[in-house]
Amino acid sequence: MIKISIRNVTQTFPARGGAEPYTALSGLDLDVREGELLPLVGPSGCGKSTVFALIAGLVRPSSGEVLIDGVPVTGPALDRGVVVQQYTLLPWRSAQANVEFGLEARAVPRRERARRARDLLELAGLTGDTERYPSELSAGARQRVALARSLAFDPGVLLMDEPFAGLDARTRESLAEDLLRVWRHTGKTVLFVTHDLDEATRLGGRVAVMTGAPGRIKEIVSDREAVATHG
Structure with missing residues (x-):
């Protein structure tokens, strides 16, 4: 079953000073299966983050369509969790309180949101850090809080979107293992944008490889050697 479907999407952005509009994506097609963790890999500037923004509902396609469960994406919604490189945790709130923040806004009862936050932090590998503030956590731990919050x-x-960029190699590997554990436990459909071929092949059974700008899907491959060849 297809969870996310991108059909013949072209995305252009206006340019300054009367220049020609910039075409970030051209005729892009992509399907993400229900319950799949699909890395999206390609060179810098190929439009990976634009694909992310389209599915998140942050921008509308210039042409074509983006569907989730067969329904057109018209804007951000709670059926999509988002994790980016800049995790934007609230510095005055503990890890637990950061995960609870959105649930408070939705008037989820206190005991329920506390239980949900604890469970998600435990799943993310932060059982002993629930009451620590972002400034007291490592960069990797802060990203784990962001992952828990998104769920x-x-x-x-x-x-x-490049959630592990800027972290050292050891932390990236550890976070990748945490993500795989969370994915296997929850069965979520995950689109993971990265420029790192090793990271892509470590995470995904299939990997979507993009061309340079204007971006499109060059191929869907499923082994390390093929990804390296086509990347």
Whole structure:
């Protein structure tokens, strides 16, 4: 079953000073299966983050369509969790309180949101750090909090845009293992944007490889050697 479907999407952005509009994506097609963790890999500037923004509902396609469960995406919604490189945790709130924040806004009862936050932090590997503040956590731990927060509303889709960029190799590997554990436990559909071929092949059974700008899907491959060849 297809969870996310992108059909013949072209995305252009206006240019300054009367220049020609910039075409970020051209005729892009992509399907993400229900319950799949699909890395999206390609060179810098190929439009990976634009694909992320389209599925998240942050921008509308210039042409073509983006569907989730067969329904057109018209804007952000709680059926999609988002994790980006800049995790934007609230510095005055503990890890637990950061995960609870959105649930408070939705008037989820205190005991329920506390239980949900604890469970998600435990799943993310932060059992002993629930009361620590972001400034007291490592960069990797802060990203684990961001992952737990993104799952608080139990979204069907998790969108991740270069979430481990800027971290050291050991931390990236550890976070990748944490993500795989969370994915296997929750069965979420995950689109993971990265420029790192090793990271892509470590995470995904299939990997979507993009061309340079204007971006399109060059191929869907399923082994390390093929990804390296086509990347």
